[in-house]
Amino acid sequence: MSVIHILGSDIEHHNRTVLSFFNDILAPKLPHSQMPLCFWVVAREPAQLGNYPALQVRVLPDKRALAKAVAVLAKKCREQRFFFHGQFNLGIWLLLLTGRIRAAQVSWHIWGADLYEDSAGFRFKLFYVLRRCVQGRVGRVFATRGDLAYYRQRYPHVPMQLLYFPTRMPLAQNLPRLPKPATQRLTILLGNSGDRSNRHIEGLRAIYQKFGKQVRILLPFGYPLGNDLYGHEIRAEAEKLFAPEQVEFINKVIDFNEYRKLLMPCDLGYFLFNRQQGVGTLCLLIQLCIPFVISRQNPFQQDLAEQRVPVLFHGDDLSPERVRETQHRMTQLDQTQIAFFNPNYITDWQRTLVIANGETLDDAG
Structure with a gap:
């Protein structure tokens, strides 16, 4: 009985990345016993999701419909296994809470926002209490x-496995990498989206304090939708600190190649989220030998340290000279050995599917 992979939120760019990875990369490498690969996906506009001939994809119109479908199948067949990718929806959390899905049926790939409690709103605080119980x-x-490491503090009894999101990126190669030429004005990427977890206002102030006005700042702001009010707050702060031509908002969703092209002229990334987030952007910056600043609270620093990636930390003494020094160190990295780079995460995904199917590695050969 094949495991059913659940993409339970309508996050199109993440869902397309996962589906493309399974269709194009994993499916050709899997033994017949692990086929077919079945996905249930929330998508309001199925046509935008893409075509994946190697997968069996069932599209549900919203979170509620998907949770209901999971409930029906979980009750009908208690041996059915589910692999939840990233953020659950509330309906699925409730199924777990009430035991309508058994723990033995569930594998869960945690995405950063799944664990952390960044929002201060009353409704979110109630949801966090529920989520902790589940x-x-x-x-x-x-x-x-x-x-x-963060999860283990609360739930040490649950079996765990290292696994990285299948970030879309060019194949890691050890090509000659020369440091970027020094420029009078640093180009800085601030954040990876328009979500408040990026702490843009704090970032703008920190950039001004550390580097003054000799900067150009790029802010990707095409996701999530409906963040106009937050955008106005950031623009107001940017106008206090910098000339209008120094801060550029990218207000549209841009494709992978265009995004990579946007990063190429950058001298520095500045990311103040306190949770694991933006790993895809960090991977592209590492490949381009562009240094970045992260929060000391960001747990992904453990992965970066393990892979010997040099990083800068928010709150430390920063200067253009230190940025250049870190950039030079990044040119010395053996990128083919970084565990969260393509193709190194593929083997771990193959092992993960064996485990999710209830097999052992010996059974799978």
Whole structure:
């Protein structure tokens, strides 16, 4: 009986990345016993999701419909296994809480936002209490090194496995990498989206304090939708600190190649989220030998340290000279050995599917 992979939120760019990875990369490498690969996906616009001939994809119109479908199948067949990718929806949390899905049926790949409690709103605080009650009621979790350490503090009894999101990126190669030429004005990427977890206002102030006005700042702001009010707050702060031409908001969703092109002229990334987030952007910056600043609270620093990636920390003494020094160190990295780079995460995904199917590695050969 094949495991059913659940993409339970309508996050199109993440869902397309996962589906493309399974269709194009994993499916051709899997033994017949692990086929077919079945996915249930929330998508309001199925046509935008893409075509995946190697997968069996069932599209549900919203979170509620998907949770209901999971409930029906979980009750009908208690041996059915589910692999939840990233953020659950509330309906699925409730199924776990009430035991309508058994822990033995569930594998869970944690994405950064799944674990952390950044929002201060009353509604979110209630949801966090519920979520804490449920997060340990799964059979096995898969996550980054830092997220596993965070999860283990609350749920040490749950089996765990290291696994990285299949970030879309060019194949890691050890090509000659020369430091970027020094420029009078640093180009800085601030954040990876328009979500408040990026702490853009604090970032703008820190950049001004550390580097003054000799900067150009790029802010990706095409996701999530409906963040206009937050955007106005950031623009107001940017106008206090910098000339209008120094701060550029990218207000549209841009494709992978265009995003990579946007990063190329950058001298520095500045990311103040306190949770694991933006690993895809960090991977592209590492490949381009562009240094970045992260929060000391970001658990992904454990993964970066394990892979010997040099990083800068928010709150430390920063200067253009230190940025150049870190950039030079990045040119010395053996990128083919970084565990969260393509193709190094593929083997771990193959092992993960064996475990999710209830097999042992010996059974799978």
